[in-house]
Amino acid sequence: xxxxxxxxxxxxxxxxxxxxxxxxxxxxxxxxxxxxxxxxxxxxxxxxxxxxxxxxxxxxxxxxxxxxxxxxxxxxxxxxxxxxxxxxxxxxxxxxxxxxxxxxxxxxxxxxxxxxxxxxxxxxxxxxxxxxxxxxxxxxxxxxxxxxxxxxxxxxxxxxxxxxxxxxxxxxxxxxxxxxxxxxxxxxxxxxxxxxxxxxxxxxxxxxxxxxxxxxxxxxxxxxxxxxxxxxxxxxxxxxxxxxxxxxxxxxxxxxxxxxxxxxxxxxxxxxxxxxxxxxxxxxxxxxxxxxxxxxxxxxxxxxxxxxxxxxxx
Amino acid sequence: xxxxxxxxxxxxxxxxxxxxxxxxxxxxxxxxxxxxxxxxxxxxxxxxxxxxxxxxxxxxxxxxxxxxxxxxxxxxxxxxxxxxxxxxxxxxxxxxxxxxxxxxxxxxxxxxxxxxxxxxxxxxxxxxxxxxxxxxxxxxxxxxxxxxxxxxxxxxxxxxxxxxxxxxxxxxxxxxxxxxxxxxxxxxxxxxxxxxxxxxxxxxxxxxxxxxxxxxxxxxxxxxxxxxxxxxxxxxxxxxxx
Numbered sequence: 001x002x003x004x005x006x007x008x009x010x011x012x013x014x015x016x017x018x019x020x021x022x023x024x025x026x027x028x029x030x031x032x033x034x035x036x037x038x039x040x041x042x043x044x045x046x047x048x049x050x051x052x053x054x055x056x057x058x059x060x061x062x063x064x065x066x067x068x069x070x071x072x073x074x075x076x077x078x079x080x081x082x083x084x085x086x087x088x089x090x091x092x093x094x095x096x097x098x099x100x101x102x103x104x105x106x107x108x109x110x111x112x113x114x115x116x117x118x119x120x121x122x123x124x125x126x127x128x129x130x131x132x133x134x135x136x137x138x139x140x141x142x143x144x145x146x147x148x149x150x151x152x153x154x155x156x157x158x159x160x161x162x163x164x165x166x167x168x169x170x171x172x173x174x175x176x177x178x179x180x181x182x183x184x185x186x187x188x189x190x191x192x193x194x195x196x197x198x199x200x201x202x203x204x205x206x207x208x209x210x211x212x213x214x215x216x217x218x219x220x221x222x223x224x225x226x227x228x229x230x231x232x233x234x235x236x237x238x239x240x241x242x243x244x245x246x247x248x249x250x251x252x253x254x255x256x257x258x259x260x261x262x263x264x265x266x267x268x269x270x271x272x273x274x275x276x277x278x279x280x281x282x283x284x285x286x287x288x289x290x291x292x293x294x295x296x297x298x299x300x301x302x303x304x305x306x307x308x309x310x311x312x313x314x
Numbered sequence: 315x316x317x318x319x320x321x322x323x324x325x326x327x328x329x330x331x332x333x334x335x336x337x338x339x340x341x342x343x344x345x346x347x348x349x350x351x352x353x354x355x356x357x358x359x360x361x362x363x364x365x366x367x368x369x370x371x372x373x374x375x376x377x378x379x380x381x382x383x384x385x386x387x388x389x390x391x392x393x394x395x396x397x398x399x400x401x402x403x404x405x406x407x408x409x410x411x412x413x414x415x416x417x418x419x420x421x422x423x424x425x426x427x428x429x430x431x432x433x434x435x436x437x438x439x440x441x442x443x444x445x446x447x448x449x450x451x452x453x454x455x456x457x458x459x460x461x462x463x464x465x466x467x468x469x470x471x472x473x474x475x476x477x478x479x480x481x482x483x484x485x486x487x488x489x490x491x492x493x494x495x496x497x498x499x500x501x502x503x504x505x506x507x508x509x510x511x512x513x514x515x516x517x518x519x520x521x522x523x524x525x526x527x528x529x530x531x532x533x534x535x536x537x538x539x540x541x542x543x544x545x546x547x548x549x550x551x552x553x554x555x556x
Contacts, residue, residue, distance in 0.1 A: 049536060056543040082536050089506075089544055120509045122502060151509045153501075 045079060052082050060090045068098060081113050088117035096123040103133060112144040119148030127152055134161065142170070146177045155183040162190055172199040179203030188212060198228055205232035210241050217248060220257075227260035234267030242270040249277060262293055271299035278305060315340055315347045317450060320354050449549075451498040456545050458491050462510075463538045471527045474520050481518040485511055506541060510534065 052070065055063045067090065070083040084102065087095050099121060102114035115133065118126045127149070134145040149157045155178065162174035176199060178186050184207045191200055191212070204212050213236060216229035230248060233241050245268065249261035265273050271294055278290040291309070294302040315337070322329050323337045340347045462484055469480055488507055495504035516522060517530045 053536060053539045053543060056540050057547050081533070085537050085540060089540060116509060120505050122505050147512055151505050153505070153508070 045076060048075065048079050049082050052079070052086050055086055056089060060092050060095075064090050064092055064095055064098075067095075071098070071102065077107075077109055080110055084110065084113050084117045085120075088120045093123075093125075096121050096126040100126045100129045103130070108140070112140060115141070115144040115148045116151065119151030122152045127154055127157065131157070143173070146173060150177055150181055153181070155181055155186055159183065159186040159189070162186075163193065168197070171197065175199050175203045176206070179206030182207045184209045184212070198225070201225070201228045201232050204229075205235040208236050210236045210238065214241075214244055217244070220254075223254070223256060227256055230257065230260035231263045231267065234264035234270075237268040237270075242268055242273055245270060246273040246277065249273075262289070266293050266297060269297060271297050271301045275301050275305070315344075315350060317350070317354065320347075320351050321358070323351075324354060324358055447498055447500045451494060451500070452545060452549060455491055455495070455503060456542060458487060459538050459542050459545075462488070463535060463542075466531055466534055466538075469531065471524055471531070478518050478520075481514050485514050485518075488514070503541075506537075510537070 048070070052067070055066060063086070067083050067087050071080055071087070075083075084099065087099055096118070099114050099117050102110055103118060105111075106114055115130065118130060130145045130148060134142055137145065146158060146161070149155075158174050158177050158181065162171055162178060165171035165174060175187070175190065175197070178190075179202065184204075187200060187203050187207060187209065201213070201216065204216075210233065213229050213233045217226060217233055219229075220226055230245065233245060242265070245261050245264045249258055249265070252258050252261070262274070274290050274294050274297075278287055278294070281287050281290065291302065291305055294305065319329070319333075319337060323334060326334075329337065341351050342348070465480060465484055470476060488510055492504050492507040495501070495507060513530055513534055517527055517534070522530070
């Protein structure tokens with residue numbers, strides 16, 4: 001059970017943090033040999049992290065200078081990473097500015113974490129500062145910025161990246177993130193404004209946009225896109241989608257489309273639909289295919305079918 | 315008046331006749347209590363309309379299949395070199411959790427789920443008026459964070475299948491609370507909960523090294539603790555200011 005934090009504990013933690021930050025600034029020559037200090041150093045690290053946690057109980061004005069001091073001192077990255085999270089939870093403009101500073105100038109690990117923290121902080125000014133960082137950053141930085149936008153729920157920023165992407169990889173990463181964020185309207189705008197890409201189908205599925213997928217699934221002008229959309233419908237799932245998949249399966253003359261509809265049902269877990277199709281079919285090959293699909297699903301329904309097949313009922 | 319007392323009064327349960335009369339008097343004479351009770355009634359009425367149902371067997375089967383496919387997918391990925399964070403693994407995780415989270419939208423529990431996990435009904439609570447974060451929601455989040463902390467502490471970093479299942483369960487719960495946070499005027503909390511998800515997915519990856527897994531777990535443990543401390547502080551400040 002988590003112990004309640006008392007005022008005295010907070011004061012002790014604040015004192016410890018202030019002391020540890022000062023200690024970290026002590027020159028190496030003033031310290032004892034490393035071999036003697038090693039276990040204490042670990043313990044000191046644990047205490048610093050505990051102190052940072054306790055700092056959350058302090059008023060933001062008191063906490064901010066101490067966290068800043070930890071970041072500017074010669075602490076390990078682990079301690080600084082923890083300090084960044086605490087900083088993200090301090091509701092002061094200076095804290096967000098400090099995060100942006102680390103995001104721009106910190107080393108790789110701290111930089112990525114500071115970007116994540118800006119997403120958590122959700123401060124509009126700091127989020128706007130990520131745009132430059134994205135443009136000038138490497139792939140890791142760009143991924144971190146996309147993740148920060150996702151955390152902040154800033155679909156506009158991700159849409160802008162997708163709409164202005166310089167290459168397919170950049171476009172795909174942004175579109176995928178829009179899918180994760182459930183940004184259906186933005187994805188539809190991209191569908192209209194850019195060259196259609198398979199990644200959009202995946203993103204429609206991730207965002208749960210059954211309407212757009214259904215439209216694509218019923219459009220036979222591009223068989224490959226149609227098949228992908230039918231399968232993606234299975235990811236969305238639901239009664240209405242299941243009914244659509246069964247209907248597509250029944251009404252098509254194309255083997256590819258029928259196969260995609262079966263895959264969709266498999267992904268969606270629509271065993272009942274497969275069972276109906278099995279019972280309605282007179283084709284042995286088709287029955288076998290449906291039975292195999294039900295077996296893959298490990299549906300209890302398959303036991304009834306096996307029983308029927310062995311009995312030669314239908 | 316204490317919200318728990320009003321809940322007991324609403325359900326006509328757990329209060330003596332004298333206590334019921336006291337509550338009744340307070341509702342009839344104190345406008346603040348009357349307003350509080352009316353708001354509570356609205357929330358509870360909404361809940362009863364979308365009461366939790368048993369999960370249909372085919373839905374349960376679908377979840378199981380989704381989890382199986384996730385396990386197969388992670389097995390296929392074993393040959394790929396590990397990276398710090400791959401956006402597509404997150405996308406896959408999102409697809410899985412999207413499938414798992416279907417239950418959230420229709421207000422059901424995952425059958426056989428942990429009965430200690432709090433209140434699916436949080437997701438069904440309608441948008442709260444104004445900018446007030448309901449105390450019941452804050453309490454629910456604290457329980458969720460504590461449960462997550464405990465689950466992560468108990469997590470075996472060796473057993474892959476068990477680890478993935480447990481983490482998917484945590485993600486599922488986390489998404490529920492993230493949505494509830496959005497509905498309860500707590501965007502800052504929603505962002506923090508959203509930020510946990512990529513870390514949890516990295517922890518669920520089968521190619522994570524024991525050292526990295528331990529580091530991720532430590533990071534989450536710290537962040538959960540900080541949030542619990544912050545929520546305690548905020549609650550304490552509110553109590554003192556009232």
